[in-house]
Amino acid sequence: MNRLNTDPIALFEAAHEGERLALAKLMSVVERGGDEARLIGSHTYAQVGNAYTIGMTGAPGSGKSSLTSALASVVRSEEQRLAILAVDPSSPFTGGAILGDRVRMQDHVTDEGIYIRSMATRGHLGGLSLATPQAVRVLDALGWPWVLIETVGVGQVEVDIAGAADTTIVVVNPGWGDAVQANKAGLMEVADIFVINKADRKGADDTRRDIQQMLELSSLGDWEPPILMTVATDQEGVGALWEAVNEHRSHLQSSGELTSRRSVRTQEELLEIVQRSLEHRVATLMDGPTATKLREELAEGKIDPYTAASRLIEMDES
Amino acid sequence: MNRLNTDPIALFEAAHEGERLALAKLMSVVERGGDEARLIGSHTYAQVGNAYTIGMTGAPGSGKSSLTSALASVVRSEEQRLAILAVDPSSPFTGGAILGDRVRMQDHVTDEGIYIRSMATRGHLGGLSLATPQAVRVLDALGWPWVLIETVGVGQVEVDIAGAADTTIVVVNPGWGDAVQANKAGLMEVADIFVINKADRKGADDTRRDIQQMLELSSLGDWEPPILMTVATDQEGVGALWEAVNEHRSHLQSSGELTSRRSVRTQEELLEIVQRSLEHRVATLMDGPTATKLREELAEGKIDPYTAASRLIEMDES
Numbered sequence: 001m002n003r004l005n006t007d008p009i010a011l012f013e014a015a016h017e018g019e020r021l022a023l024a025k026l027m028s029v030v031e032r033g034g035d036e037a038r039l040i041g042s043h044t045y046a047q048v049g050n051a052y053t054i055g056m057t058g059a060p061g062s063g064k065s066s067l068t069s070a071l072a073s074v075v076r077s078e079e080q081r082l083a084i085l086a087v088d089p090s091s092p093f094t095g096g097a098i099l100g101d102r103v104r105m106q107d108h109v110t111d112e113g114i115y116i117r118s119m120a121t122r123g124h125l126g127g128l129s130l131a132t133p134q135a136v137r138v139l140d141a142l143g144w145p146w147v148l149i150e151t152v153g154v155g156q157v158e159v160d161i162a163g164a165a166d167t168t169i170v171v172v173n174p175g176w177g178d179a180v181q182a183n184k185a186g187l188m189e190v191a192d193i194f195v196i197n198k199a200d201r202k203g204a205d206d207t208r209r210d211i212q213q214m215l216e217l218s219s220l221g222d223w224e225p226p227i228l229m230t231v232a233t234d235q236e237g238v239g240a241l242w243e244a245v246n247e248h249r250s251h252l253q254s255s256g257e258l259t260s261r262r263s264v265r266t267q268e269e270l271l272e273i274v275q276r277s278l279e280h281r282v283a284t285l286m287d288g289p290t291a292t293k294l295r296e297e298l299a300e301g302k303i304d305p306y307t308a309a310s311r312l313i314e315m316d317e318s
Numbered sequence: 319m320n321r322l323n324t325d326p327i328a329l330f331e332a333a334h335e336g337e338r339l340a341l342a343k344l345m346s347v348v349e350r351g352g353d354e355a356r357l358i359g360s361h362t363y364a365q366v367g368n369a370y371t372i373g374m375t376g377a378p379g380s381g382k383s384s385l386t387s388a389l390a391s392v393v394r395s396e397e398q399r400l401a402i403l404a405v406d407p408s409s410p411f412t413g414g415a416i417l418g419d420r421v422r423m424q425d426h427v428t429d430e431g432i433y434i435r436s437m438a439t440r441g442h443l444g445g446l447s448l449a450t451p452q453a454v455r456v457l458d459a460l461g462w463p464w465v466l467i468e469t470v471g472v473g474q475v476e477v478d479i480a481g482a483a484d485t486t487i488v489v490v491n492p493g494w495g496d497a498v499q500a501n502k503a504g505l506m507e508v509a510d511i512f513v514i515n516k517a518d519r520k521g522a523d524d525t526r527r528d529i530q531q532m533l534e535l536s537s538l539g540d541w542e543p544p545i546l547m548t549v550a551t552d553q554e555g556v557g558a559l560w561e562a563v564n565e566h567r568s569h570l571q572s573s574g575e576l577t578s579r580r581s582v583r584t585q586e587e588l589l590e591i592v593q594r595s596l597e598h599r600v601a602t603l604m605d606g607p608t609a610t611k612l613r614e615e616l617a618e619g620k621i622d623p624y625t626a627a628s629r630l631i632e633m634d635e636s
Binding site: 294 | 356359360363364366367581584585587588589591592593595596597599600603604612613616617619621622623624625626627628630631
């Protein structure tokens with residue numbers, strides 16, 4: 001295994017042959033970021049484009065894990081394979097495989113047709129908004145036909161990550177709740193499918209009407225997001241959800257929107273990579289010995305801030 | 319005047335001889351930013367450090383202009399000179415001298431001991447948070463002993479600009495009001511002096527108690543911000559405000575905090591200049607012909623985003 005610890009390409013090859021441990025290590029490399037992650041990115045890029053991605057976001061407690069698990073059962077009943085990325089931008093800890101509150105996923109632990117991976121911040125340059133698309137590409141290149149990206153909350157970062165999928169599912173509960181209220185606009189913007197989970201509770205119809213009204217006020221494209229009712233723990237409505245995902249997929253494919261959406265996402269990723277690289281450069285510049293010296297001169301009034309900035313930037317360029 | 323239109327150093331010299339038109343043009347150069355502004359910055363830097371800056375921020379309608387005008391009368395009664403920068407980060411329009419709602423300042427229009435200048439965004443790289451300290455340095459180098467920076471609102475940008483002064487005055491009215499509530503924490507952080515203006519209105523004592531309680535919950539340094547009551551339109555309490563400014567100045571000087579505060583500000587300015595320069599560089603990179611070509615290759619799947627980013631950044635460095 002020593003070779004696998006050091007060579008990301010070897011890890012990729014081993015993962016390709018079905019070694020789960022190699023895949024886990026590979027995902028850790030992607031999560032950490034840096035040159036090794038970029039190497040994997042370049043290596044896999046020519047082999048991607050076949051996986052279809054599903055994003056799922058919703059407030060903590062809305063039942064996303066149960067819904068993911070229920071959806072996994074439907075996918076498996078069709079003998080398809082599904083990889084699940086559980087992304088938590090608020091946590092510096094990674095679960096590796098199945099940890100914490102992901103107990104419901106235990107049904108699928110021993111299933112070779114399901115892959116589950118938690119991802120946390122881990123100091124990746126640019127965080128999970130850059131690590132997640134890299135992780136998806138790795139799974140794509142390894143031949144996983146479906147990748148579901150589940151995020152833990154409804155903050156803008158979570159919504160952005162889940163929203164960068166081909167089909168995005170927004171999960172709410174009857175009555176919405178405060179957490180959702182705070183970023184309703186952000187959720188409305190990314191939703192391709194609304195799911196009212198725990199729909200056996202009081203207020204489900206009101207919530208549906210509420211969403212319907214907001215959709216009527218929005219400027220929608222050709223696709224009108226369906227509003228589905230589920231009780232994930234009883235597998236209720238989950239078949240219909242899977243149908244809706246497939247309908248949305250057909251819509252994106254026939255309209256040509258799938259290609260354009262993916263293209264826009266890659267362009268946004270490029271911009272973010274460039275921005276993060278330069279941010280990193282600012283941090284490096286401001287920490288170096290030249291900066292220390294210039295800061296001292298600045299403090300002593302020997303130099304003005306614009307001259308100091310020019311010298312720092314020139315140094316960076318040379 | 320042709321020479322003055324093109325050479326910022328000549329403008330500075332003319333302003334130094336007391337030409338108000340040259341000073342106005344000089345401030346426009348600073349407002350616009352760019353190389354000419356930087357030239358003035360370097361030219362004046364050795365001559366600065368004598369001006370004392372006062373920041374004033376508060377919600378629109380709280381009476382900042384009236385208070386500034388009343389304060390100007392007190393300063394003039396002591397035969398001191400005062401420059402006033404009215405900074406509006408939300409507006410792309412500059413008033414040049416005295417415009418809009420600055421009618422109350424009309425008292426001081428013909429007074430050679432008062433200089434009034436409105437500043438607006440004007441596309442300065444980094445906006446007014448970078449243009450304002452440059453403008454202050456110009457006034458400082460020209461020998462203005464007091465510079466008052468008044469901002470139009472209580473948004474974080476306004477509070478940051480007014481807060482980057484030696485003494486910062488936060489103006490509120492009895493009852494505070496919604497605009498202030500939204501950024502109370504930001505205001506508490508920068509306030510060296512609280513002024514409850516329009517203190518003849520109902521609720522002034524409650525507001526004082528409210529501020530007092532918040533101050534008690536804050537971790538203050540050696541200086542406890544006084545809470546003053548004024549009715550600026552009647553000149554009531556304005557003498558006491560001027561005394562408080564002078565007391566705070568003495569405190570900063572005797573404690574050595576004046577030097578350290580100014581040093582921290584200059585360091586923050588350096589960081590912001592470097593950040594803005596690199597942001598500008600990202601924008602330039604993403605707009606160039608190489609970026610267009612790489613974007614096309616990216617859209618066609620011929621290249622991965624990390625490789626595209628590396629090529630863009632390498633191009634920038636060569």
